Amino acid sequence: MEFLKRYQEQIFALTRIVAGLLFALHGAQKLFGLFGGAPAEMPAPLLYSAGLIELVGGALVAVGFQTRWAAFICSGQMAVAYFMVHQRMGLLPIQNHGELAVLYSWVFLLIASTGDGVWSISGTKSS
16 A cells, blocks of 8 residues: 555554543543533542543644643553453453553554654654
């Protein structure tokens, strides 16, 4: 797929933006009760701390500001969420409904290791 190689930076930027925006929506759901409301079974301290990380971290990743730190923290939050909530319900993510947590964790780890890229507020290129 050589033809995609010339769009590599733009595809990465779009991936960063989409992942950040979708993650921020999860934060808005938890903090403001939007999009179906917060999970009822989630304890308030976890709800607000996770919501804050998701909203602020997702927004920072989406706009490309302090991207490496924000993405690293978001990745860690999703890893913790997977092991705290999903892992005890089954061995594999397909069994325990943890696919989204796993994907977010790995995508944000990739973004943390790659950097802002093009179309970011900080204007730095991926390294």
